[in-house]
Amino acid sequence: MTPSTEGELTISSVDGPGTEVLRGVALSAETSRSAEVMRTGESEVIDDLSRAANTPSEVVALDLGPGLYVPLVAAGRRLGTLVLGRIHGEPQFERIDLAIAEVFASAIASAIESGEVRAELERLGTARDRERIAFDLHDTVIQHLFAIGIRYKQHARRCRAAESNGSTRPSATSTT
Numbered sequence: 590m591t592p593s594t595e596g597e598l599t600i601s602s603v604d605g606p607g608t609e610v611l612r613g614v615a616l617s618a619e620t621s622r623s624a625e626v627m628r629t630g631e632s633e634v635i636d637d638l639s640r641a642a643n644t645p646s647e648v649v650a651l652d653l654g655p656g657l658y659v660p661l662v663a664a665g666r667r668l669g670t671l672v673l674g675r676i677h678g679e680p681q682f683e684r685i686d687l688a689i690a691e692v693f694a695s696a697i698a699s700a701i702e703s704g705e706v707r708a709e710l711e712r713l714g715t716a717r718d719r720e721r722i723a724f725d726l727h728d729t730v731i732q733h734l735f736a737i738g739i740r741y742k743q744h745a746r747r748c749r750a751a752e753s754n755g756s757t758r759p760s761a762t763s764t765t
Contacts, residue, residue, distance in 0.1 A: 598623050598670070605674075607651055614647050621645075623670040626658040630667060632691060633658040634682050638674050648674070655681045659690045663698035671697060 598616040603609060618624050622643045626633055635641045635656035639649050653674035661669040671694045673682070682690075 598627075601669075610650075611645075611647050614645060616645060622658055623672065626660050626670050627667045630660050630662055632660065632687055634687060636681065637677075639677070652677060654679055657682045657687065657690055659687075659694040661694050661698040661701065663695070663702035666698075666702070668698050668701050 596618045598618050598621060600611045600614045600616070603611045616623055620643065622633065622635075622641075635644075635658070636654075638644055638653040638656035639651075641656065651674070654677040655675045657673040659671040659673070660667055661671055671690065673690060675682070
């Protein structure tokens with residue numbers, strides 16, 4: 590589960606037989622079990638996902654048995670919830686399963702955090718490149734305007750010289 594902008598959590602990644610129907614399912618950021626695990630930062634073991642309170646109907650339809658909710662936390666930020674489920678008849682999750690899932694969730698959260706940092710660095714690199722290009726363009730425009738100003742002054746000087754000599758047009762020869 591990952592937070593969305595509308596005050597909901599969205600199931601963003603799934604794996605396992607029949608679980609594709611879960612991708613994109615929205616959950617309440619206030620009342621869902623995933624939201625509660627994110628808020629508390631505490632993992633939760635569920636005996637039977639198909640009978641547990643506060644389980645989405647799409648999950649109940651998969652007829653899953655034992656479940657495990659683990660918060661995705663990196664650098665103090667709660668990024669989502671990892672939910673694991675076993676089919677009915679499989680053994681319950683034990684302490685070692687929980688410990689392994691928490692280490693895995695920590696690695697996932699660190700990877701998400703790393704990806705966000707990398708994306709921000711790329712964005713900043715792009716902004717820096719845009720600033721450099723803007724500076725170069727500004728410099729080029731200033732140089733061109735300066736050159737136009739110099740040509741204008743030269744032309745104005747030739748026009749004044751032509752007027753003082755009695756000619757109506759400046760000479761076609763250029764001193765630039």
